Amino acid sequence: IDSVLILACGTSYYSGCTAKFWLESIAGISTQVEIASEYRYRDSVPNPRTLVVTLSQSGETADTMAALKHARNLGMTHTLTICNVATSSMVRESAMAYITRAGVEIGVASTKAFTTQLAALFLLTLAIAQVRQRVSPQQEAEHLRAMRHLPLALQAVLALEPQVIAWAQDFARQQNALFLGRGMHYPIALEGALKLKEISYIHAEGYAAGELKHGPIALIDEDTPVVVVAPHDGLFEKTLSNMQEVAARGGKIILISDAAGIAAAGNVAHRTITAPACDPFVAPLVYSIPIQLLAYYTAVLKGTD
Numbered sequence: 001i002d003s004v005l006i007l008a009c010g011t012s013y014y015s016g017c018t019a020k021f022w023l024e025s026i027a028g029i030s031t032q033v034e035i036a037s038e039y040r041y042r043d044s045v046p047n048p049r050t051l052v053v054t055l056s057q058s059g060e061t062a063d064t065m066a067a068l069k070h071a072r073n074l075g076m077t078h079t080l081t082i083c084n085v086a087t088s089s090m091v092r093e094s095a096m097a098y099i100t101r102a103g104v105e106i107g108v109a110s111t112k113a114f115t116t117q118l119a120a121l122f123l124l125t126l127a128i129a130q131v132r133q134r135v136s137p138q139q140e141a142e143h144l145r146a147m148r149h150l151p152l153a154l155q156a157v158l159a160l161e162p163q164v165i166a167w168a169q170d171f172a173r174q175q176n177a178l179f180l181g182r183g184m185h186y187p188i189a190l191e192g193a194l195k196l197k198e199i200s201y202i203h204a205e206g207y208a209a210g211e212l213k214h215g216p217i218a219l220i221d222e223d224t225p226v227v228v229v230a231p232h233d234g235l236f237e238k239t240l241s242n243m244q245e246v247a248a249r250g251g252k253i254i255l256i257s258d259a260a261g262i263a264a265a266g267n268v269a270h271r272t273i274t275a276p277a278c279d280p281f282v283a284p285l286v287y288s289i290p291i292q293l294l295a296y297y298t299a300v301l302k303g304t305d
């Protein structure tokens with residue numbers, strides 16, 4: 001294969017958007033991520049040397065299934081599904097399947113399916129990187145070490161629950177919210193907005209932090225909380241300047257970062273959540289937890305179904 005095409009809907013689409021960063025930067029393979037309901041109805045240029053990856057919690061989402069069949073009809077036969085349900089149609093229809101084994105998703109909004117999709121996609125990245133000789137054995141061992149550290153990092157982030165509950169108490173009174181992120185954390189910001197909309201019925205938008213000034217900044221006032229997902233990585237300084245723009249407009253920033261990021265932000269944030277320090281590549285898995293908890297506790301406090 002010489003490229004990857006990821007097809008998915010909703011939360012699964014956002015895990016694909018995160019994986020694009022890994023696949024292009026670690027495995028050096030050109031990657032496209034498409035919303036299944038768009039891909040299936042548009043004219044596209046098929047490449048038979050593409051690995052078509054469908055992502056789905058249920059393995060039954062009609063648009064994703066149709067997009068998979070569409071890709072196959074266009075001559076793309078290298079198909080892999082990353083799916084949580086071993087007996088699903090998508091697993092049956094795909095040449096290869098990776099079962100995430102997250103356990104049953106009880107609610108419609110997928111949560112643990114998202115983090116396990118990310119874990120699967122990170123492993124897929126390493127497998128492709130290995131075949132393409134883009135990682136040395138040492139680099140591969142380092143990435144795997146970062147993955148093996150994840151259970152500890154996720155335990156630490158789950159311990160932030162009391163802080164998230166306090167934060168959700170403010171949030172439950174809001175009408176609108178913005179979520180900002182850059183790079184791998186841009187899809188995490190989109191996911192934060194989707195989760196909040198889907199389960200607490202609060203209008204929320206996710207934006208690439210650098211895009212804020214091109215329009216959406218007009219929405220910022222003291223009644224619009226702005227959640228910024230920004231570990232202290234190579235993009236942090238850029239995001240900090242976006243936070244300063246928000247603060248200058250009176251916007252209330254909730255910063256989710258690690259200790260170094262919180263210290264670097266000084267008093268620009270109204271509220272902070274300190275995530276454990278972790279490897280920058282696997283950070284999206286860790287940062288998705290506080291935003292899932294925020295949506296959950298806001299929904300509980302609002303009494304939404």
Ligand code: BG6
Pocket residue numbers: 009010011012055056057058059060061064108109110198
């Ligand atoms: C939607 C759900 O209907 O389907 C989303 O509300 C979900 O939460 C999306 O992400 C895609 O589902 P699946 O099962 O294909 O991952």
